[in-house]
Amino acid sequence: MNCKKIMKKYLIIFALVLVISQARNEKILASSVIQIIGQPQSVSGEVYTPISMSVTASGENLSYQWEYYDVNSGSWKDYVGQIESVLNAPIYSDWNGLRLRCRVTDGANQVACSNEATVTIVKPLEITSQPKSVSGQVGTPISMSVTASGENLSYQWEYYDVNSGSWKDYVGQTESVLNAPIYSDWNGLRLRCRVTDGANQVACSNEATVTIVKPLEITSQPKSVSGQVGTPISMSVTASGENLSYQWEYYDVNSGSWKDYIGQTESVLNAPIYSDWNGLRL
Incomplete structure (x- = not known):
């Protein structure tokens, strides 16, 4: 009986040790699992604009390899030379719609891939037609226009405030064409249009001047x-x-x-x- 009790006691102890050991191994394994905790973000810009994408991962002895999706082969390929957590490169002319991701490997050869991020090429913002100076009597309707090339353009006409020595928004004038009557204090007024595209690039037109003429x-x-x-x-x-x-x-x-x-x-x-x-x- 004593032998059986002793044997049973040792079996219980052995089982407890086994459970504790297994739990410890699972904890160690869980703590060493590679995990992407910061994903790269999509970017946009003109051709040759420098871009930056980054990835953050948890794990030990991590190495990085950025990849691009090759539409011709339908597979992901290594972006040669891009082996840091941050990718820095200029936008090339054939990169519109390019998909990028980062493959992260730890010391145990576990691999995790980040989400994809996309590169979008935007057309350069350029003023192609400038507003022209106008003249007329007080109360005469005038019209000025600006033409620009680019994508998702927005417009804000500005006037030069001689008191502050700075340009200020002409409230309500947010189209490519400015329409307004000539006011009595507008003689010599300088106007221009600030154009912004979808990538928050900004271009300002040339100035145009309003001249008040006396009525004949x-x-x-x-x-x-x-x-x-x-x-x-x-x-x-x-x-x-x-x-x-x-x-x-x-x-x-x-x-x-x-x-x-x-x-x-x-x-x-x-x-x-x-x-x-x-x-x-x-």
Whole structure:
């Protein structure tokens, strides 16, 4: 009986040791399992833009090999030379849609692969047509436009604030075309358009200027005259405005229309009275 009890006791102890040993091995094995804890992120940019992707893994004696998906063979291939946790490279012209991932190996030759990350090539943002300066009277509707090449473009017109010495957003003007009336304080106003693409690249157009012109107005009218044939006469007109030019006209009763009085291109008309001028309208 004593032998059986002793044997049973040792069997129980042996079983306990076996269970403890197995649990310890499982714990060690679990702690040494390789695991990706930080995944690479997709990137976008123009051709030759430097990009960076990274992977983070837990484990011991880790080594890294970045891979790209070869659409021709339908398989993953090593990206030669990219053997760090961080991939640094320029975007090449044939990389649009390229799929990349990182293969991580630990000291026990366990392997884990990261999620895929994709490279997207975006067209360069470029202003292809610039806004043009405009002029007009106060209240006159004006229009300025900008044309740009790129993807997912957004627009924000800006004005130069002389008080702060900086460019500020023209609130509400977020299209490629600016439409607005000329305000009384706009003479010399400088405007431009800031264009942003889907990759947050920014380009600004050239400046365009608003010039206010005075309204054209006749302020002094010519007066009718009388005299004998051959008598010199003078008529004058006064007008307000900018860069004024003048052309005197006479009413031709035969055609029933106004015609240019050749050579009379000043604000004052000087001429003798001709014999057929009686009743002439000027």
